[in-house]
Amino acid sequence: DTEVTQTPKHLVMGMTNKKSLKCEQHMGHRAMYWYKQKAKKPPELMFVYSYEKLSINESVPSRFSPECPNSSLLNLHLHALQPEDSALYLCASSSRLAGGPGETQYFGPGTRLLVL
């Protein structure tokens, strides 16, 4: 089973709203990731968590706030977003941050976010 689930599938929010994206995996993976993807472009890394600790923050604006409550769950809290933040937000997981098969990332289906 290589399934990563994400909710919601679609989200529309105003610039003053607060919302959260959720990601879950039950593969026993200890590394989880958030990506942002614009249409027809490759995914752009936002955050990396390793063993529930933030490992990488790719200079993401503070209006995006990640949280890893446990080894299976990853959240992305959204607040005061801008229209240019509209995109597909992808979650991924891998066994661990190590060379070889351990670093192979498996993606979820994504959350399509529209900021009005």
Next chain:
Amino acid sequence: GQQLNQSPQSMFIQEGEDVSMNCTSSSIFNTWLWYKQEPGEGPVLLIALYKAGELTSNGRLTAQFGITRKDSFLNISASIPSDVGIYFCAGSSGNTGKLIFGQGTTLQVKP
């Protein structure tokens, strides 16, 4: 920083034709991954390569990890309409979790 050059950018082919796409890097990678993404969905892993020279197949798909560790190719044989999508290569050179993605190859198949 590291960059991946993926080509071609797009392909429009007839059903039944073979397809080849490749990625080249200015630096060495330890892992090469190939993903397919369909509209509105997340990337799906097709093939993972971990050793220089490795040749791996997955049904009609074949991928190779270049011997110089700076390139990889993906071949699709006897294409069918459901092969339509965007194919991304991705490489990793360390233990940081950072994948470097190519810009993608958009494949369209005419029945």
